[in-house]
Amino acid sequence: MTTQERETTQVPALTACCWEAVALDREGVAAVERLAVETHPEAAIIRTCQRIEAYTLASCDCPAPTHREGMDALRHLTEVAAGLHSAVLGEAQILGQSRRAFDDADGALLGLGRTAVAAARALRAETEFDSHAGHLLDRGLTLSGIEPGGRLLVLGTGVMARLVAERGEAIGFDEVLVAGRRPPRQPIAGAYLPLGGIGRTGPVTVVAGCLGSAANVIALEALPPAELVLDLGTPRNFAGEAEARVVTIADLLSDEAGRPHSVARRGALRERLHALLDRELASRRETASTPVGALRASVERARRRELARIAERHPEIAPETLDALTRSVVNRILHEPTERLRALGEGSELARELAALFGEGE
Template sequence: MAFIALGINHKTASVDVRERVAFTPEQLVEALQQLCRITPSREAAILSTCNRSELYLEQDHPSADEVLAWLAGYHNLSLEELRACAYVHQDDDAVRHMMRVASGLDSMVLGEPQILGQMKSAYAVAREAGTVGPLLGRLFQATFSTAKTVRTDTAIGENPVSVAFAAVSLARQIFSDLHRSQALLIGAGETITLVARHLHEQGVKRIVVANRTLERASLLAEEFGAHAVLLADMPQELVNSDIVISSTASQLPILGKGAVERALKQRRHKPIFMVDIAVPRDIEPEVGELDDVYLYTVDDLHEVVAENLKSRQGAAQAAEELVGAGVEDFMQRLRELAAVDVLRAYRQQAERLRDEEVAKAQRMLQNGTSADEVLAQLARGLTNKLLHAPSVQLKKLSADGRFDALAVAQELFALDEGSDKSSQ
C-alpha cells in the first residue's frame, strides 16, 4: 500500500502549462476511471483549480512514472515537459501535502478558504466515479478534519485575502476612487462572487455580471445590486467598463483583442484594467499588447498577495504544527488498521482450531469418555494446535539467525525473560 500525491501548481508551472494540464468538470469522471484502469492506481481523486492540477492515489506499490505518463498522454504533453514542473509526494509526505493544500498552506494566497471546498468537490466527484475506496476515503476525511482544526485554532483565515481580494486591491491602486468606476465581471462562479462582494463593499458605481446563462448571472447580480447580461452582450458593456475581471470554465478565450480594440476607440482610449483569473485564460494574451489596457493574470497577482499576507504569516507556523499532528495521527491509525487485518485473520484461524477441538471433544463425550479426560484432551489439543505454527516459524527464524524477529516475538507474546529462565 502506498499513497501518492503528484501534480503541478503555481509554484512549479507557468499559467501556460497549468491551463494545458487542467481538467474540465465534464472530463473528471471519465479521466478518473481511465486513470484507475490504465495505471496501477486502486483509488484515485483529481483536484483541478486555476492554480493546481493534482492527483491523489492509493496503489499497491508506488509507480508515479506510469501515472505521469498517463497524465502527459491525456493532455497531449511530452513526458519531459511535464516532468520538468511536476512534483511527487509519497506516503507520509503525500498525506502532509494533502493536509497542507486543504488548510491553505500551499496556496498562492496563504490560508485562502476556497481550496477546502474545492478539495471536498474533488472527493465528491471521485466518489461519483467510484474511484475512492476505504483507504483514500479515510485520508480525505482526516484531511478535512485537520483543515477544520487549522481554521478553528489559528488566525490563518482572518483578514480576507484571496485572489479575488487581490484583484480588487490592485484595482484600488490603479483607480483612486472606485465610486466612479464601472466593473464588468465575466462568469458567475465562486471566485466572481467573491470579486463582486469585494467590489460592492468598495462602493463601485455599477457592476455588470456577464454569464452564459442569464439565470445564474441574475442570481449573483441580485445579491449585490448588479446588472445581469449574457456573454453575447459583453461588447456593449465593455465600452462603459473601467474594470474587467473574468473567471469562467471556458476552454477557449471569450474576450479577444478585436473586441477590446473597438471598445477602446469608443471609450476614446480611456484605460481599462483587466484581470484574467481563469485557467485556461478567458482573455487573449494579445489584449495586453494594447495601449490603455492593463491586463493581469493570476500569476501577476503575487506581489499584491504577498503584501496582504503579512498578517497571516504568524499563524502559519501554528498551522504547520497542527498539520504535522494530523499526519502523525492518521499514519498511526493507518498502521493500527494494518494490525486489525492481521488480528482478524489470526482470530479466524484460532476459532477454526477451537471448533475442530470442540467437535472432537463432543465425539469423545458421545463415545463415553469421562468429562475430566475430555477437558484435559481439549485443553492439550487446542494448546498444541495454537502453538504449532508459531513454534515452527520461531525455530526457522532462529536457524536463519533472525534474532531481531525473535526479540519481536518475545515482545509480541509479552514473555517475561526472567521467569522464562527460572522455569528451565
Template structure:
C-alpha cells in the same frame, strides 16, 4: 497500499503549463473513470484541479508513479519533459502532509485563502460519486479536511480575508477609483461572487455580470444588486466598463485581443483587466494594447506578499497542527491495516480459552476434584498463551535481535 500524490502547482509550473493540465469540473468524473480503467494498478483516485494546481491522488498496487505520469502526459497532450521538469511526486506520509497543507491554505498562492478547503472537499465528493474513492482516500480526505478545520478555527490564519478574489479587487483599487468605476464580472461561480461582494463593500459605482448561462448571471445579479448579460453581449458592452474581472471554466478565450482593441477605439480612460481563470479567459495579447492593463493569476503574487505578513505567524502555529494531523492519520492508517491482525490474535486466544475450558468441564464431569481441575486449567492456559512469545524470545536471543526483544519488553511491561 502505497499512496501517491502527483501534480504541479504555481510553485513548480508557469500558467501555460498549468492551463494545459487543468481539468474542467464537468470532465473530472469522466477523467477519473478513464484513469482507473486505463491503469490496472490504480485502485482509488481523486483529482484536485484549481487555477493554481492540478494534483492526482492515487492508492496504487505498486510504488511506481510512472504509469500515472504517462497517463497524464497522454490525457492532457503534454510532453513528458515538461512534466518531468515541473511535476512533484510524494508518497504516503509526505502525500498526506501535502494535502493537509493544501486544504489548510498553507500551500496557496494567497497564504491561508479559504476557498481551497471547499475545492478539496468537492474533488473528493466527485471521486466518491464516480466510484473511485475507497478506504485509503476516504481516510486521507477525512484527515485533510479535519486538519484544515483545526487550522482555521485554532489559528488566526483566516483573519483579514486574502482570497484570490480579494487580491484582485485590491489590485484594481490601486489603479482606479472604484467609487467612480463600472465593473464587469465574467462568470458566475464562487470566485466571481466573492469578487462581487468585495467590490460592493469597496463602493464600486456599478457591477455587470456576464455569463454563458444567462439565468445564473441573473440569479447572482439579483443577489448583488447588479445587472446581467450573456456572453454574446460582451463585444458590444465591453467599452462601457473600467474594470473587467474574469473567472470561468471555458476552454478557450472569452475576451479576444481584437474585442479589447475595438472597445478602446476613441476611448481616453484606461481599461483594467484581471484574468483569474486557468485556462485563461482573456487573450494575453490584449495586454499589449495602449491604455489596457492586463493581469493574470500569476501577477497577483505581487500583492499577495503585501497582504501575507500578518498570516505568517499563524502559519507557524498551523504547521504544528499539521504535524499532529499527520501523526493522527498515520496512526489511523496503521490501526486500519492491522485490524485483521488484532482480530486474528483475539480469535486465537479465544480458541485456546475454549479448548482449555472444554477439557476442564470434561474432567469435572468425570468426577475430578474441582480445585485440581481449576489449577490444571490455569496451568494449561498459561502454557498455551506464553508458548509463542517464549519461543520468539529464545529465537531472538540466539539471533541477537535486540530491537525485537525490546519490543517484547515494552509489550509485556518487562524490565
C-alpha cells in the same frame, strides 16, 4: 526510533504527482488531465482550478513536475485539502473536492484520504478565514496600483462572479456591471447585461473575468477600454494583446509569495495543520483493544447518536456542517485527557477504568 523512522512505518508508500494549472491554457489543462488519468489508472485524482494531483500507493516515474512520497505526500494532501495552497487562503470548496477525489478509492489509499480530509476539516473548524474569492479584486487592485472607483465589469454569473461584484460595491466602485451568457439565477450585485454586449459598455476601470472552465476564451481586443483586466479564470478567460494591464491568478500567487505577512500566516497554519494530522494518525492507529481507543470509540458512537438527533430536528443545517462542528467539539474536549492517558501507558489501571466508565452507558 527516530521521528522520521516512526513516520515511515506509520504511512504507506503514498506518492503524489503534482501539476500546477494556474498558468496553463485550456488545451494545456486538458492535456495534463489526460496524462494524469492515463498514467494513474488506480489513483485518486484531485482536479481544482489551480492544480491537478494524482495520489497512489505505487511509486511513479510519470513526467509530473513535482513528486512527493510518504509523509511528505500526506502532509501536502492535507495542506491542499485545507486550502493552504489556494489563491484564497482557506478556500472552502477545495475540502469537498479533495474528499470526492477519494470516493472511488479503497483500502489504505482511502484511509489516507480520509485522514488528510479529517485533519483539514479540524483546521477549518478552529480557524477563522476572513477572505473569500471576492477579495481577489482587492489584491489585483493593490498589485496594479489602482484605486477602487469608476466602473467595474464582471464577466460571469457564478459564485466567484457574485463575490467579486459584491466586493466591488463594498469597496467603492461607482457602478458594477455583470455580464453573462444567461441571466443569473439569483440576485446579484450590479446591473446585468448579455455577454455579447460588453463591447458596447464604454470605458471601465476594471474588467474581472470570472467565467467557468467551459467558457470560450475571449479576445482581449474585444473588451471595452479598461485600466486593468483581472483574469481570475483557470484556465484563463482571456487571450491576445491589450493596452490595459493584465493580472492573472498566477500573478496574484507570485505577489503573495513575496509578502512576509502572508508567508508567515500560511507557515503558521501549516505547522498547526501538521500537528492536527499527527493527532489524527495517532487516533486512527489506536484500536478498541487499547484504553484510549476504547474511550474514543465509545465517545464517537455517542457523537453519532446525537448527530442523528440534531439532524432530525434541524434539517436546515447541512450534514457536513453538523459533522464538522460536533467532531471539532469532541476532539477539543478529548484532546488533553487522551494525551494524558497515552502518557500513562496501556497498562495503566486508571486508563482502563476510565475507558470502561465511558462505555457503561451504552
